Amino acid sequence: MSDNGAPLAADICVRHGNRPDTLIEILHELQDAIGYVPKETLPVIAEALNLSRAEVYGVLSFYHDFHTAPKGKHTIALCRAEACQSVGCEALARHAEQKLGVKFGETTADGAFTLKPVYCLGNCALAPAMMLDGRLYGRLDADKFDAAVKKAETQ
Amino acid sequence: MSRPVTVYVPQDASALSVGADEVAAAIAAEARKREAAVRIIRNGTRGMLWLEPLVEVQTDKGRVAYGPVEANDVAGLFEAGFLQGNDHGLGHGLTGDIPYFANQERLTFARCGLADPLDLQAYEDNGGLAGLRAALEMDPAAIVEAVTESGLRGRGGAGFPTGIKWKTALAAEADQKYICCNADEGDSGTFADRILMEGDPFTLIEGMVIAGLAVGATEGYIYLRSEYPHAIAAMKAAIGIWNEANLLPAGKGFNLCLRKGAGAYICGEESSMLDSLEGKRGVVRAKPPIPAIEGLFGKPTVVNNVISLATVPVILAKGANYYKNFGMGRSRGTLAFQLAGNVARGGLIEKAFGVTLRALVEEYGGGTLSGRPIRAMQIGGPLGSYVPAAQLDLPMDYEAFAEAGAMVGHGGIVVFDDSVDMAGQARFAMAFCAIESCGKCTPCRVGAVRGTEVIDKIIAGQNVAENVTLLEDLCEVMVDGSLCAMGGLTPMPVLSALRHFPEDFDRPPKRPAAE
Ligand SMILES: Cc1cc2nc3c(=O)[nH]c(=O)nc-3n(C[C@H](O)[C@H](O)[C@H](O)COP(=O)(O)O)c2cc1C
Ligand code: SF4
Ligand code: FES
Numbered sequence: 001m002s003d004n005g006a007p008l009a010a011d012i013c014v015r016h017g018n019r020p021d022t023l024i025e026i027l028h029e030l031q032d033a034i035g036y037v038p039k040e041t042l043p044v045i046a047e048a049l050n051l052s053r054a055e056v057y058g059v060l061s062f063y064h065d066f067h068t069a070p071k072g073k074h075t076i077a078l079c080r081a082e083a084c085q086s087v088g089c090e091a092l093a094r095h096a097e098q099k100l101g102v103k104f105g106e107t108t109a110d111g112a113f114t115l116k117p118v119y120c121l122g123n124c125a126l127a128p129a130m131m132l133d134g135r136l137y138g139r140l141d142a143d144k145f146d147a148a149v150k151k152a153e154t155q
Numbered sequence: 156m157s158r159p160v161t162v163y164v165p166q167d168a169s170a171l172s173v174g175a176d177e178v179a180a181a182i183a184a185e186a187r188k189r190e191a192a193v194r195i196i197r198n199g200t201r202g203m204l205w206l207e208p209l210v211e212v213q214t215d216k217g218r219v220a221y222g223p224v225e226a227n228d229v230a231g232l233f234e235a236g237f238l239q240g241n242d243h244g245l246g247h248g249l250t251g252d253i254p255y256f257a258n259q260e261r262l263t264f265a266r267c268g269l270a271d272p273l274d275l276q277a278y279e280d281n282g283g284l285a286g287l288r289a290a291l292e293m294d295p296a297a298i299v300e301a302v303t304e305s306g307l308r309g310r311g312g313a314g315f316p317t318g319i320k321w322k323t324a325l326a327a328e329a330d331q332k333y334i335c336c337n338a339d340e341g342d343s344g345t346f347a348d349r350i351l352m353e354g355d356p357f358t359l360i361e362g363m364v365i366a367g368l369a370v371g372a373t374e375g376y377i378y379l380r381s382e383y384p385h386a387i388a389a390m391k392a393a394i395g396i397w398n399e400a401n402l403l404p405a406g407k408g409f410n411l412c413l414r415k416g417a418g419a420y421i422c423g424e425e426s427s428m429l430d431s432l433e434g435k436r437g438v439v440r441a442k443p444p445i446p447a448i449e450g451l452f453g454k455p456t457v458v459n460n461v462i463s464l465a466t467v468p469v470i471l472a473k474g475a476n477y478y479k480n481f482g483m484g485r486s487r488g489t490l491a492f493q494l495a496g497n498v499a500r501g502g503l504i505e506k507a508f509g510v511t512l513r514a515l516v517e518e519y520g521g522g523t524l525s526g527r528p529i530r531a532m533q534i535g536g537p538l539g540s541y542v543p544a545a546q547l548d549l550p551m552d553y554e555a556f557a558e559a560g561a562m563v564g565h566g567g568i569v570v571f572d573d574s575v576d577m578a579g580q581a582r583f584a585m586a587f588c589a590i591e592s593c594g595k596c597t598p599c600r601v602g603a604v605r606g607t608e609v610i611d612k613i614i615a616g617q618n619v620a621e622n623v624t625l626l627e628d629l630c631e632v633m634v635d636g637s638l639c640a641m642g643g644l645t646p647m648p649v650l651s652a653l654r655h656f657p658e659d660f661d662r663p664p665k666r667p668a669a670e
Contacts, residue, residue: 021452023434024417028381055435062436063417065381077382081343082533083569085583086496087524119420119537119587121382122346123169124569125204125494125501134384138172 004040008033013048020049023059027066036070072107072114074152076100077131080117083124092128093117095142099149112153159192160238161213165268167200167353168385169346174225175208181229182210189233199354201268202503203255211250214240220250255500255519260481260489263466264505267354273392275400278357284402286468290365291404293471298369299325302467304475306487310347311337311423311460312535312564313640314486314553317467320457323447324370327455332372334363335432335451335458338379338386339416339423342536344567347491348461350503352379352386355465356393360411362464365471366457367409375409376451378428380416387415420537420591424639425458427593438593439639460565462491483509486552486563494520496533496569506551513547516570527572531656533580535564537587538644540651541580560651562644577656582610584648592641599642602633606649616664623653623660 012029016022026045031037037060046053060066078096080089093104100108100115107114123129126138132148164170164179179195186193203209206222210232219240221232228245235243247253261267270277278284290298303318324332336359340348352359363375379387394411403409414432416422422431426440429451450456466488470478479487486508492515494501499521506515516522516532523529529544540561542549549559556563571580588603609626613619630646637643653660 019434021432021434024431025414028415028417049434058436059434063419065416065418081587082537082580082583083344083496085580086569086571086575118382118418119591120341120343120345122340122349122386123172124344124346124496124567125498125503126169126172126207127496129172131382136168136172136385138169 004038005030005034006041006044009041009044010048013045018048020051023049027060031066036067039068073112074133075114077116077118079121079129081119084127084129087127089128092140096145099146157192159194161194161196163196163198163211164208165200166197167350169204170200170207173207177226178208178210178224181226185229185233191238196271198270199268199272200350201250201256204502205500212237212240216240217249217251220247220253221245259505260507261505262469262489263462264491267351272354272356272389273396275357275396283357286471287361287365289471290368295325295369295371298365301475302470305470305478307463307466307470309460310462310565317459317463320447321370324455324457327448329455331454332370333451333454333456334366334372334375335456336363336377336461336464337423337425337428337458338377338461339428340380341420341423342565342567344495344569345493345536345565347493347503349383349386351461351465353389356389357397358465358468359461360393360397362467364409365467366464370457373409375411376432377413378416378432379413381418421593421641424641438595441638481507483550483552484554490566493567495567497523497525497572498570499524508552509550512549512551515568523570523572525572529570530573530575531571533569533648535562536567537584538640538647539564540647541655543655577652577659578610578614581649581652582607584645585610588641588645596638596642598633598636602629602642603645605629613660616662619661
């Protein structure tokens with residue numbers, strides 16, 4: 001992004017009527033469009049919504065969903081909450097780290113995958129669960145994990 | 156071609172997670188190949204998640220169920236004549252006769268899974284809109300009275316009487332009031348909100364509109380967690396269809412807005428949710444004022460859970476007495492229990508209060524998935540207690556659970572077998588609180604970090620007795636000094652694990668691990 005997303009950010013703010021209560025919606029839209037929320041967009045958003053930069057940054061940093069640096073092409077959110085723990089998601093978490101060669105919160109060197117933890121995907125009756133780019137998986141095991149990764153790689 | 160056979164394949168997220176789309180595609184392809192006339196309807200789930208993808212075929216005798224179906228079972232199903240409802244290894248007979256389903260009391264979830272969730276005509280044919288029509292004939296105060304009389308208590312966890320909350324909001328004078336639906340459903344082991352929003356979204360909208368009529372609110376918000384993209388899509392589509400249909404008489408408009416969360420568990424706490432709806436950091440507000448008096452944008456606001464609101468239509472349609480006659484003690488009506496984790500038959504079971512934990516976990520659930528003995532169940536989400544197998548005969552009732560040092564909460568039951576390490580579970584409870592604390596008060600923000608460290612020492616076998624005492628003291632500080640239930644209830648899973656499973660906290664000192 002040569003322009004750092006600032007014009008797009010201004011545009012999204014206008015579409016939301018520059019309403020400060022829509023800040024989270026605005027950040028979601030921006031991140032959906034360019035994959036992250038560039039720091040350079042903060043002053044633009046702050047000005048449009050008539051907020052201080054500190055307020056905008058405060059919101060951005062409070063929520064786990066938002067990040068200010070690019071992530072991998074694919075995001076794997078592996079559930080590590082209690083229902084998934086009860087059927088071995090921690091072993092699966094170690095498998096995922098090994099398979100991808102990263103720790104949770106990191107992105108693979110080739111930029112293909114970001115691995116992150118999530119605390120419940122609402123699929124607790126068919127645990128363990130994960131979400132790969134918006135696709136939900138249930139009754140996950142190491143083989144299914146590998147197959148899902150492979151499928152994403154070839155897309 | 157002959158009249159097409161209707162085949163139902165759920166589009167619920169859980170069903171999709173185990174291949175429902177692939178199954179639907181395989182059925183369509185096989186039907187084409189065989190020149191069989193088939194109409195596929197993507198319904199919500201019937202709640203029997205362990206059978207997903209659960210395919211149903213409409214026959215003269217009723218809907219016949221097959222599941223769990225995989226894409227490569229489809230040719231065989233056709234071969235066996237499943238379009239006529241014939242037997243097959245995956246067959247379960249009529250859906251309505253499956254004991255798991257037949258023995259439920261489906262009030263809130265009466266329609267879930269019956270039809271295409273976005274088919275408003277089917278919604279009405281199956282009893283939808285009756286509650287709204289009744290409410291439109293009533294005074295606001297009479298609606299509030301009916302909800303009070305029904306005994307409905309908040310299903311989001313705290314169990315506060317819904318009618319009393321509404322009464323406060325009705326009495327508050329303001330130029331604008333709001334109905335806010337809490338669809339943050341962050342608790343592990345819960346998915347009732349999700350299933351309802353994906354499977355019968357109009358019921359939630361109808362409940363919110365009735366709430367608006369009751370307290371005089373013309374605007375509503377649904378705060379829906381970002382981890383639920385399927386529910387978000389379903390609710391958005393449903394709101395659009397509802398608005399098009401123009402169901403309210405002139406002068407009784409209700410403007411509904413959906414807001415997506417951003418991955419913060421604390422935003423399920425109602426005042427934090429309100430701040431988040433205002434576009435701010437989700438920091439908990441001090442009470443008073445309560446939201447019913449000063450809520451969203453400082454205006455009187457009813458905050459209710461998805462299931463609380465979605466239960467309002469049936470109360471108005473069938474009367475407060477009908478609803479009240481289910482249940483036990485001060486827990487009236489039904490709860491959508493959610494069986495999750497290490498359980499053979501996980502899913503959603505709507506039953507009247509008073510059903511025992513054993514009936515749910517053993518009769519419905521069939522025990523553990525692993526086949527090993529049940530050791531513990533965490534009930535009511537990550538802030539809920541661990542209940543040992545010895546207490547399986549507890550009835551599901553707010554008061555009975557409170558007496559046993561546990562909580563019913565949102566009705567999620569997570570089953571663990573005997574391989575669980577309860578010290579590890581206690582540690583996770585503290586670590587989760589540290590991750591998700593909003594940071595406003597010290598007992599929670601700092602206490603949870605310290606708590607995690609202390610449990611680490613206990614697990615390592617360092618000065619166990621001393622550290623257990625320290626942990627208990629720390630929990631006391633968190634219970635007494637936290638502003639909200641995040642810090643205030645985290646000691647529940649920790650102390651219940653310690654109390655019921657002390658052997659897991661008493662290990663010989665570990666030598667440094669040789670990794
Ligand atoms: C940390 C925390 C998380 C909560 N999460 C939720 C939630 O995800 N959904 C919900 O309905 N209530 C949640 N609650 C309870 C709400 O604060 C509130 O009591 C509820 O939304 C009121 O609606 P009800 O009376 O219909 O249950 C949470 C409370 C706390 C302290
Ligand atoms: S108890 Fe925790 S989550 Fe609740 S207000 Fe205090 S710091 Fe925030
Ligand atoms: S705990 Fe993993 S999906 Fe709910």
